[in-house]
Amino acid sequence: MSDSVELESFDNLIAASLSGSKLEEFNRIYYGRKDHHFLNIKKSNIEFATRYNFEIAAYDFPARREETRSPHIVKIGIIQHSIAVSTDKPITEQRQGIFNKIRNIIATAADEGVNIVCLQEAWSMPFAFCTREKQPWCEFAESAIDGPSNQFLRELAAKYNMVIISPILERDECHGDTIWNTAVVIDEFGKIIGKHRKNHIPRVGDFNESTYYFEGNTGHPVFETKFGKIAINICYGRHHPLNWLMFGINGAEIVFNPSATVAGLSEHLWAVESRNAAIANSYFTCAINRVGTEKFPNEFTSGDGKPAHKDFGHFYGSSYVTAPDGCRTPGLSRNKDGLLIAQIDLNQCRQIKDKWGFTMTQRLDLYADSLRKAVQPDYECQLIKKT
Numbered sequence: 001m002s003d004s005v006e007l008e009s010f011d012n013l014i015a016a017s018l019s020g021s022k023l024e025e026f027n028r029i030y031y032g033r034k035d036h037h038f039l040n041i042k043k044s045n046i047e048f049a050t051r052y053n054f055e056i057a058a059y060d061f062p063a064r065r066e067e068t069r070s071p072h073i074v075k076i077g078i079i080q081h082s083i084a085v086s087t088d089k090p091i092t093e094q095r096q097g098i099f100n101k102i103r104n105i106i107a108t109a110a111d112e113g114v115n116i117v118c119l120q121e122a123w124s125m126p127f128a129f130c131t132r133e134k135q136p137w138c139e140f141a142e143s144a145i146d147g148p149s150n151q152f153l154r155e156l157a158a159k160y161n162m163v164i165i166s167p168i169l170e171r172d173e174c175h176g177d178t179i180w181n182t183a184v185v186i187d188e189f190g191k192i193i194g195k196h197r198k199n200h201i202p203r204v205g206d207f208n209e210s211t212y213y214f215e216g217n218t219g220h221p222v223f224e225t226k227f228g229k230i231a232i233n234i235c236y237g238r239h240h241p242l243n244w245l246m247f248g249i250n251g252a253e254i255v256f257n258p259s260a261t262v263a264g265l266s267e268h269l270w271a272v273e274s275r276n277a278a279i280a281n282s283y284f285t286c287a288i289n290r291v292g293t294e295k296f297p298n299e300f301t302s303g304d305g306k307p308a309h310k311d312f313g314h315f316y317g318s319s320y321v322t323a324p325d326g327c328r329t330p331g332l333s334r335n336k337d338g339l340l341i342a343q344i345d346l347n348q349c350r351q352i353k354d355k356w357g358f359t360m361t362q363r364l365d366l367y368a369d370s371l372r373k374a375v376q377p378d379y380e381c382q383l384i385k386k387t
């Protein structure tokens with residue numbers, strides 16, 4: 001599989017190759033709806049995004065009007081971005097460069113009326129876990145409450161009356177200075193509502209994250225915010241259907257999937273997993289991936305026979321949103337910073353549960369019993385052998 005950076009966007013490739021009824025038919029079958037329901041974006045924000053070199057796109061997901069419940073409309077914004085300066089620069093300079101980009105993008109989201117913003121995994125640093133070097137990368141780890149990244153975002157959350165999800169490398173000073181991969185939820189007053197630590201840690205390709213942190217110990221929290229019930233399934237957790245399931249069981253209406261993943265490994269899975277989770281659990285999902293190719297000062301290997309190298313491959317962006325009925329937006333670009341806005345009606349979650357009945361038919365009691373047995377050391381697989 002190639003790590004090509006040339007293809008700017010899968011979705012634009014399709015849109016440029018088809019037209020008229022063929023394009024409509026493609027959209028109906030692939031995205032779930034003929035028309036992308038584009039939302040208007042203010043001209044001033046389009047100009048601002050062009051000046052600061054990020055893409056901006058906005059879509060609507062209307063739900064059916066109900067007689068007994070008012071619509072529950074929320075605007076969500078997902079942000080993908082590259083690092084700002086090279087990885088050999090001082091840590092504060094690297095971080096500040098990213099802050100400068102994010103300040104502009106969040107200001108634009110606020111001006112478009114966005115209520116909840118989510119950033120990508122480990123948003124304020126390079127994804128240096130490929131290197132397995134402890135220094136200087138561990139120095140990016142910071143307090144979930146008042147580390148530099150969350151001080152910065154807490155101010156913006158209060159300024160713009162916005163909930164912000166901040167996935168960072170956390171340093172827990174109260175528990176032996178341990179490091180975690182954590183998503184922190186900041187409310188619209190700039191207060192921390194809580195945090196979730198990544199449940200599933202990859203050991204694949206150059207994703208040498210287990211050198212730095214353990215599997216999370218925070219369960220599957222759903223955060224009740226002013227704008228809706230939200231949860232975060234961090235990156236590699238998207239390959240684990242039970243991780244998605246538990247956020248649904250705990251009542252999530254929107255599950256964000258802040259990620260860092262590269263073309264050579266996962267691009268053929270990207271459009272499938274988060275979308276499938278939205279369908280299976282009758283909630284909205286937001287898949288967010290970083291962009292760009294990050295190069296590191298020293299060569300590294302990952303015990304997979306590949307020659308030593310200095311870059312991680314191409315983080316292919318392509319962030320997108322899926323609704324509970326499985327309809328999805330086109331993805332953002334594969335190589336450019338971007339803000340994707342989706343106006344959603346949370347009433348759609350229950351409407352789809354009523355229509356498809358996936359929660360009613362999911363047989364949790366059957367699986368609870370089967371799983372309890374399956375984890376026993378003396379478990380025998382229910383395999384009927386041919387005679």
Ligand SMILES: NC(=O)NCCC(=O)O
Nearest residue numbers: 202207235236260261266
């Ligand atoms: N950051 C992370 O968990 N990446 C793992 C690779 C993948 O899941 O595609």
